[in-house]
Amino acid sequence: MTANRTADTALGIERSILGQPWRWRATSADMGSDTLAPDDLVTQLLLARGVTRDELDRHRSPTLRGFMPDPSIFRDMDAAAARIADAVEAKEAITIFGDYDVDGATSAALLVRLLRALDVPVGAYIPDRLMEGYGPSGAALVKIGEAGSRLVVTVDCGAQAFDAIAEAKAAGVEVIIVDHHQCATTLPQALAVVNPNRLDEAPDAAGHGNLAAVGVAFLLGAALLRTLRARGFFSRRAEPALIDLLDLVALGTVADVAQLTGFNRALVTQGLKIMARRGNIGLSALMDAARLTKPPSASDMGFALGPRINAGGRVGKSDLGVRLLTTSDPQEAADIAAELNRLNEERRAIEAAVLDEALAASAACANAPVALVSGAGWHPGVIGIVAGRLKEKLHRPAIVIAVDEEGVGKGSGRSISGVDLGAAILAAKESGLLVAGGGHAMAAGLTVDAAKLDALGAFLNERLARDVERASGEKSLLIDAVLAPRGISPDWCAAIESAGPYGAGWPAPRVATGPVRIIESGVVGTDHLRLIVAGEDGGRFKAIAFRSAESELGQTLLHTRGNRKLWLAGRAKRDDWGSRPAAELHLEDAAWAD
Known part of the structure; x- marks a missing residue:
């Protein structure tokens, strides 16, 4: 039964066992x-x-037709689509440079599968988390160019890669950035930067700032097909069905904890239908490895499939996720899925050990607005998960930093609603406290000199104290x-x-x-x-x-x-x-x- 809602307080409970109304x-x-x-x-x-009465029908059964924006509203989208269309027509080699998490893997896989369907020589490059770190490096981009691919599309990374993009440009490598992380006031010198979180985006495009990178990649795919269609490319061949790739979009969107409202909700709703068909051999093998016998739900993507793909980038080989999602060989798919399943178990054990130490270390900042903890020897592949666990237990933003033997800390943070951690990390970088850093409101990553950890903690606590207090005070x-x-x-x-x-x-x-x-x-x-x-x-x-x-x-x-x-x-x-x-x-x- 639904209770009478004549009062704001439910059941008269103003203070629960957890102390909240x-x-x-x-x-x-x-x-x-x-x-x-x-x-x-x-x-x-x-x-x-929050759905209004005149929007009920549209939201009751969210469809792409009802929610998908015109890709051209995003800055640089048409330029990016045109350049890739040129490469398609010339059968020019393209490399997709992705992040090592689920959003990066699904974004890369989506573009690889689409370009393969267009008979383009395409490959994927996923950096090693431990050896190369997050995002494109100049050395990697130049190496890709020397291997024969003069066009690189970065997905789920690149918004802060100023030096790397400049080095690639000097070497004659063109780069298109497809990202969703917060941007600075200036942008890298890329051929195109497609990102709804650009500071110069128009309001209609900026309204889609909650897209995961895979959602942005899907829109780029739509723009590419439209461009090729206008050029008459499909007068002599069949057009790929972009909708068949929605299973990848749904997985990346949910795993990246993107807001499931508006267009995102339509992407996931329709993507679940595609996933239930098991047309992607790799995803089907992963569902078998996770013992999912029924059509998957959003929860299954977040808690069963996503963590297994993530395990490759966290404690195994960073390219396993993309290889799984792009293979057409059932045996290869089964082998990779089994390996990811094993790596996920290994990840859980490592995570548990780091979490215990992080919880003990958090006692030193028990009264701080932001729980910033660090430890020597912590595995950088699990710090994001541990930060999320710490946030859940402490009910405030948490940043977990793994410090290596050279005194360099790799950190990952998770925030609470109402506290924009990504903007704070970007501000810390601009203040000279970080070697690198960026992210979005609810999650961020950083690289910091261990000697500056105290200063970083002080900076973040001062900047976010009021927001954390407000968010905590409004908790119910x-x-x-x-x-x-x-x-x-x-x-x-x-x-x-x-x-x-x-x-x-x-x-x-x-x-x-x-x-x-x-x-x-x-x-x-x-x-x-x-x-x-x-x-x-x-x-x-x-x-x-x-x-x-x-x-x-x-x-x-x-x-x-x-x-x-x-x-x-x-x-x-x-x-x-x-x-x-x-x-x-x-x-x-x-x-x-x-």
Whole structure:
């Protein structure tokens, strides 16, 4: 059932076990309860996520036709498409230079597959994380040119590669930059810089600043095909179906935690349909390795497929992801998928060790707005994941820096909503505190001299203190609906699926349920709290709080005994592990009901 939204406070809870108020995601005024049918759950969810009434139909079934912008609104897009079209017609060799994460791998794979379909000699270059670091280097670009490719397209990197692009230009190598990271006031001397986060973008293009790099690459692909079509290129041959590459776009978008609103939501919605067909041999092999037997969801991309592709760049060979996503050989695909699966297990072990040390080190900055920790010998391939874990536990921006034997620190940061970490890192670079750095609002990377770590911490704390305080002060748990305990069911999970896909910026519905009593409690896996609870209506279900057994919430619930009653809040998820479908609550908070 959906609760009455006449008050902002949900269930009267002003302070939960985690010390936060529970608020309705939308009030009765937002929901238009006087005209809204009470059983139209999807409409309620869409309105609660900011969709206006006249936009409901478009958002109910997001399509490319309904959301895709004209690629030409982006600066340099037409120039980039024209130059690549020239190369296509001349069958000129092109190299796609990608980042080593999922967004970089999918962006590179998309352009490689598209250009192969156009019979262009194309290759991919992915730098080694440990030996070469992030982004293009002048040496790498010159080497690519000497090998015969005088046109390089960088994807998911390049926005800050001033020296490298200048060196390539001097050597006669043309570079097109396709990126989404924040730009400085000046741009590299590339042939074209296609990036919705350019500071000189017009408002209609800048409005797509939440695109992952793979989304920008998809638009470049559309612009390229349009250019070739206008030149009559397809009068003598079939035009590649760009839509068939949407599985790559969906994977990169979700894995890069891009906001699943507007055009991104359409890309992922349609991409999931393409992925379900298993037309990409490499992706199909990876789904088999991850034991995904049903059509994948956005959650599967974020937690099963993405981490495995990332594992190659983090602790293995950086080009494994691109090779997997572009191969046409089933045996090669199976072999690479198995290797990525093995590397992902190795990554988990390394991550756990670094996380333990990072948590211990964070005690020294317990009261700082930004948790900046560093350690000698930490594996740079896992620092981004550890930064994310640290942010989740500390509820503030976190930066984790691995310092090598030469005193050079490679860092990765993750932020909280309302705190633009990428802009702060760019400002630190411009202030001379960093060797290199950049990113976007929620994530950033950097290179720093270990001697400047204290100064960097002071700079970031001073710059972000007010934003962190404001974001923390506004923290509350937003509730979409209240369900009776019996309502935590597979039917509820099925009913809300059509309002998805869910992810960053388009959160899955959060429900409150209760009052319930804890029947069983315990710790499972790595720091996961597991509960069996029962309600007064006879409803009984499982709840699990991931990585929370040692937290205040976990310890409180583990030691709750007797008939004390609780309200629980979290996301209801379908559980297909048993002999028949069930539902469980992924617990985020709790409050006393007595």
